[in-house]
Amino acid sequence: MTEDFTPNAGYIEVKPPARPRQNIAKDNQQMRLALLRVKRYETAVQRLQEEQDRERQTARQAGRDLxxxxxxxxxxxxxxxxxxxxPEKNPYALYEEENKTTGCCVIS
Structure with a gap:
């Protein structure tokens, strides 16, 4: 037996067909889109989990607080x-003070 492996008679070496660059680029783009989709799903799940973990107030308690x-x-x-x-405590009331009318706004 020799150091180098040589196929026996009847065997032929089969190489995978060369893929065009367009197919490789298309596969890379599909992989990037799939990863982006997974990332969006993960962030949506995280937001939903945070929403679920948030403290809730019952309608009964909200009514009591109101x-x-x-x-x-x-x-x-x-x-x-x-x-x-x-009138002196009401900022929107008009009252006279030293012959001067004041109110909520001054128009001149």
């Missing part, structure tokens, strides 16, 4: 309930 806020914070836009603001 009622607590509306009963504790005075809203003088409803004067029948909370009463009128004195």
């Amino acid at each position: 009622i607590k806020y509306t009963t504790s914070v005075k809203d003088h836009a409803v004067p029948e309930l909370w009463g009128y603001l004195p």
Whole structure:
């Protein structure tokens, strides 16, 4: 037996057909698009996981918080309930001070 392997009679050496550069470039482009698609899926899954892990508030608790806020914070836009603001504390009311009319804005 020799050091070099030589095929026996009847065997022929078969080489894979040479692929044109266009096919190689097309395969590379398809691989890049597939990797980009996988990356988009992974980021979407990560965002969904973060959304799922976020703390939730029940409708019951939200209703309680809303009622607590509306009963504790005075809203003088409803004067029948909370009463009128004195003119000096109301930034939108017009009142005279030293013969000068001031209000929410000055037009000259």
